[in-house]
Amino acid sequence: GQQLNQSPQSMFIQEGEDVSMNCTSSSIFNTWLWYKQDPGEGPVLLIALYKAGELTSNGRLTAQFGITRKDSFLNISASIPSDVGIYFCAGLSRETSYDKVIFGPGTSLSVIP
């Protein structure tokens, strides 16, 4: 079935450093999504990408929808302590009656002050 791979699995970085993480799949998706989850809370949508090649920013976050529609990356610039959390990518494909979302296993980010 459809599956997403995220790398790296975890990251430990110094405050102020830039972060890059990516997501790959053997399947094509219509939409790529990036979420952040804080401990004990639900995932929060960061960025949604709808077109192959699209590059979208949200503050210090930048994400791109790969040309092949099988991958996406997320960059965080000048990391701060509140960036700590788990980052999930998700691919969305249209099924017969609903939008099926496949989630990656997540990248855990730790920021050292």
Added chain:
Amino acid sequence: SQTIHQWPATLVQPVGSPLSLECTVEGTSNPNLYWYRQAAGRGLQLLFYSVGIGQISSEVPQNLSASRPQDRQFILSSKKLLLSDSGFYLCAWSTGNNQPQHFGDGTRLSIL
């Protein structure tokens, strides 16, 4: 704006007891609704989805069931909980049409 509410936030139940988790969405009509389970802080597993009142589809066979008695209400239930039902349960909604899902704050369920 749209909001999604889940309750309770945490729940501790004995094995064999029943379960009812509730999720409601405000500010939108006829949303697609979803129940996920998340184990150990990773990997969201889709349990159920609903595209309308009374319409429930299950992704994986399990000890749980779902119902949608009203347009913006989604309920996750069990008649007899198992130890393996422990986890973090998340409700989500979307408008469909290739749009993202938005999540509630989740319910932490512990089975003793």
